[in-house]
Amino acid sequence: MPAFRQVGEKQLPNPVLCMAWSPKRDLIALANTTGELLLHRLASFQRVWSLPPSEYTGKEITALAWRPDGKMLAFSLGDTKQVVLCGVEKAEILHVFPMQSFVTCMHWMEVTEESSALNSFYNSEDESKHFLPKLPTLPKSYSTTSKIFCEEKSDEILNLLGDIRLNILVLGGEDGFVELYAYGMYKIATLGGVSGTCRSLCLSSDLKSLSVITEVRSVDNNPEICYVQLDTGLLSDCLPEVTRMARKFTHISTLLQYLHLSLTCMCEAWEDILMQMDLRLTKFVQEKNTSTQVQDEFLELLLWGQSSPELQALLMNQLTVKGLKKLGQSIESSYSSIQKLVISHLQSGAEALLYHLSEVKGMSLWKQKFEALGLDSEAIEGAITAVGSFSLKANELLQVIDKSMKNFKAFFRWLYVAMLRMCEEHVPPELNKMTQKDIAFVADFLSEHFSENEELFDRKGKYFNVERVGQYLKDEDEDLVSPPNTKGNQWLMFLQDSTHLKDSPLLFPSYPKKSLHFVKRMMENVIEHCLQKPAEVIGKSVKQATFLPLYTVPDSSENTPRLFELPSLWNDKKAKMHYVVFCMPEISPCKLYLLRKGTDPNRHIPNSVMSIDLSHHPENTDDDNEEEAQSHYVYNCLDARFYDDEMLTVVLQGSEEQSSRRVLAQLPLASSLGCDTEFTWDPSQRLDQQSSTIPCQGLVLGNQWRELENMKAQFVAVNGIRKVACVLSANLRHIRVFEMDVEDEDDEGADSQNASADQDGLETTTNSQGQGEESLEADDEAGEQGGEQKTGEQLESEEALELS
Known part of the structure; x- marks a missing residue:
């Protein structure tokens, strides 16, 4: 019996450019090439709603991120250079703000550090309600572009702010563009000193550092992938003040x-x-x-x-x-x-x-x-x-x-x-x-x-x-x-005659004309x-703490979707470490690399780089020869995402004559990162030039893997909290959805009940629009000639045509 339970499969009418699981619910957001934003539920991969592109916002979605409470989505638009905040319950645009640069990646994190000053602030946050009346809702009869102030029973400001705990939306773009937005709305930092185009970024939960993966042009004009760590110590030192401000x-x-x-x-x-x-x-x-x-x-x-x-x-x-x-x-x-x-x-x-x-x-x-x-x-x-x-x-x-x-x-x-x-x-x-x-x-x-x-x-x-x-x-x-006509106004006459009051800062200027x-x-x-x-x-207080060139990008990868491409970043809240997973296809295609860096640049933690040899050998030699022969595989890594602090989810491809074989697997990080051998890199050289000295561990799959038959799998999106994964094919249109920890049946049943309760709450708010989406879903499936009813061979042949 294969590991991981498949719960959905679908051929989508348009290629997917971004996909991200909700941090709180069994929901996945997808953005496709038409500029449409889709929300699907885990069960049978059914659509909850779709947000079509509009002339007011834009049609080219370049990045996607969930707010940590799962109630809001942020996405960036390349054609209009805007960032849009969208409510999850009703697929409504809540806020739009312009950007000076093209946004290529985003990350929305929540601060987990606690202090007595913060707790006192949380308790006093609602004081304004005692002094200020509630703002009247705007009339629905007018064509206002935003609907956040037209709801009868919603508190419009809390709707946007969410929980009192500070959360920060980090945006990265071309030419070293990096900005931080508190609660996804207010810009608290514009960072400088980052070179190249941002490919991925991750702000540590203690606010001590920001890790960025950038792509820069080297001396010989080749694209070069680099790891940059920025010291954001001021945000961490002044956390209560930053939160209040x-x-x-x-x-x-x-x-x-x-x-x-x-x-x-x-x-x-x-x-x-x-x-x-x-x-x-x-x-x-x-x-x-x-x-x-x-x-x-x-x-x-x-x-x-x-x-x-x-x-x-x-x-x-x-x-x-x-x-x-x-x-x-x-x-x-x-x-x-x-x-x-x-x-x-x-x-x-x-x-x-x-x-x-x-x-x-x-x-x-x-x-x-x-x-x-x-x-x-x-x-x-x-x-x-x-x-x-x-x-x-x-x-x-x-x-x-x-x-x-x-x-x-x-x-x-x-x-x-x-x-x-x-x-x-x-x-x-x-x-x-x-x-x-x-x-x-x-x-x-x-x-x-x-x-x-x-x-x-x-x-x-x-x-x-x-x-x-x-x-x-x-x-x-x-x-x-x-x-x-102010002629005869006694107050104005009095002001004109008074030399002291005429220009007093205590009086507001009126601008009568x-x-x-x-x-x-x-x-x-x-x-x-x-x-x-x-x-x-x-922004000026943020300084570069680490700059490490990793490897050069092969020319053949220029046309691949950069939104999914490695490296991938992860913030380990408990260990207070940043992890980076990446491959070096030109140097060692059958290895996966892990870089570890402490989140506090001023704290001396051993930094290390490890590699995993993707050659899989049988662990049980008592099996018959046929099974033993089948388990001798050498893999290339197509995609890797951090499942949680202790697990890495990978999509592997068989090398050479086994190139059609695709495997979805979970790799435990403890054995790789807990080794005694430490590697300290030489900052004067790229990491791929030091690859021969990087410590290596063997591939340990155990029973945590599954072969993806009849699918040219290429990319994966995971959520370890909800124990789910979504695999996307190379043509960006074929999707499979999995529940990952199926062995814990009791726990899984409880989780699914909680998830279904969340879903019910979400479905009740979709009203007529949501019902219309269900019928639209049926139309999509009819147009795709059966969608999920297709055989694996049909899906395989369609993908072959797409790729050709």
């Missing part, structure tokens, strides 16, 4: 996104119909023959009840009684929606921003703790001032809306009655009463708003600016067309500058 800054980043989406909703509430009055008055001026001013014609109608033939034609033919009534209702509805959004969303979001920024300022003043991380109290003070200016501008918009609603109500009421009289229709008694005060109010509105403005003619052919709210919502750098969009952009820029400073300071 990252938590606060991630709150701030999320609030900025909330304000941006709130303003987007406001712009959608302000419809083009509000511009109709301006456009029709402009058309009226261009077509009329008289030399009188428009406001004079309206004032004549107000005072004498008579109008010129041109004005009457405008009112009766273009506006009409019915159209005027509809326009008035539309303006009132739009103003009311904008007013609610300003009060409930902009103001509450700005208050929360001020709260968190004030706490960050307090942290920055504690120089003993936070000065080393780059917190600058002056920059944070500037950010607080910018948020204050934004709040002032939001209040100014509220006053303009309030005044405009009163003006338009009075104006439309009067004009409606005037048009009814022109039509000689009955005027309702409740509308027919106008006091002298009402007439003066309308006259003031006409004289202020209906004057022709030749300066506006350059702005899309407009003469008029009757509607005053829209100018605040336009994303333009130009000044407001009609700034608020700028739009709300302009002030918001200015606030975002100031806060972004404030948030970037620690990333620069922490």
Whole structure:
């Protein structure tokens, strides 16, 4: 009976570029060549959901990583240079941020170190809930690109942050690009000094070092694989402070996104119909023959009840009684929606921003703790001032809306009655009463708003600016067309006369001639500058501790998928070691190499390199000759992944005449890494030039292996916690899924029950979309002519055609 139980097999319609098991559930994420992200469950390899590529994000997925709690996926896009955070429950895009470089690899780790300072922080984390009201959810009727703030019962910030414990998303790319993002959102370090293109990286769980595998061009222009260890001691030494700072800054980043989406909703509430009055008055001026001013014609109608033939034609033919009534209702509805959004969303979001920024300022003043991380109290003070200016501008918009609603109500009421009289229709008694005060109010509105403005003619052919709210919502750098009239404002007069208060830093600047969009952009820029400073300071503190050239890349491998290619990195949390597994195909194709390096660069731990001879000999000589002869194999390693701290999962290929043979095996690391022979490398030479002196161990398979019949297996993805493996063929379309530890039936049954409970929780949230995916799965299988029902020979012949 072969080891490992096969639980699923499938031919996929599109080649797979990335695959990664969830750290918490029996779920595997796949990214294919079309830019589609797929989530499959272990049982029969059924699809849970798919996230198709979109024009908003991109179509070329280059790397994939799970958040340690298994509730979120991060993937990078090469065509748009963005990183996307996707919720696992509903396949929703929760956050998108741009990158300066092409991302080639990513790693999402969780900090496991504990301290009393961290525990006290965990206990006090939710203090803001006692002082700040919960942010209102955004209206679902608007087409906001992110849905994280539209859920009725979800806490949007915790949805993104997850557990309080610090987790860090590490991104690597071309030209030595490496960045660290706390909670996958806030950039805490931009690293320099790394050469070449990052192929793989791993941040130690104690934050003491970052191991990177890079590909650089050597002197003779050949691709060279190198191992680099970076000393990230500052992050480790200041872990409680980094956690607190990252938590606060991630709150701030999320609030900025909330304000941006709130303003987007406001712009959608302000419809083009509000511009109709301006456009029709402009058309009226261009077509009329008289030399009188428009406001004079309206004032004549107000005072004498008579109008010129041109004005009457405008009112009766273009506006009409019915159209005027509809326009008035539309303006009132739009103003009311904008007013609610300003009060409930902009103001509450700005208050929360001020709260968190004030706490960050307090942290920055504690120089003993936070000065080393780059917190600058002056920059944070500037950010607080910018948020204050934004709040002032939001209040100014509220006053303009309030005044405009009163003006338009009075104006439309009067004009409606005037048009009814022109039509000689009955005027309702409740509308027919106008006091002298009402007439003066309308006259003031006409004289202020209906004057022709030749300066506006350059702005899309407009003469008029009757509607005053829209100018605040336009994303333009130009000044407001009609700034608020501050004449007679006693507070402003008092400020102008006071030499000390006029330029006081205690007062927020108001920018009376700028739009709300302009002030918001200015606030975002100031806060972004404030948030970037620690990333620069922490990045400069990171130094290179080790640089070891491993081997040159053979020319024949240039066309192979680099996302799966060795080396592979592993972080042993218990032993506090970094392990690297790799092959040197040109030097010794039948050997697998293991490099061991301590995670703490300042601690003297013996570093070693070991090799495993992939020649398998029978362990039991009492077997018959046929079995003994069959077990004499020499293998090449196609792929190797760390199953856990003590086991390595490998895909082996028979050498020479046995090249069609593929084996999935588990290699115990204890026997190889626990040997007495230590090898210390010479940094002046590549490791492949020292390969003859590297200690070697024999291959020990035992019963932990299985032949992969009728499959040109090439790559493998594993998860030792969930005890699963997924094998991918060389054509990237044929997949087999295995449960690895099948001998522990009782434990396995308990695990599968827990997994099924997880699955049930996940399936209940997929709703109609998830059900649609099941039918889509059936369509896929039908299109593949049976998929799992194909015989091994059919699968083999299809792969041969693909490879040819």
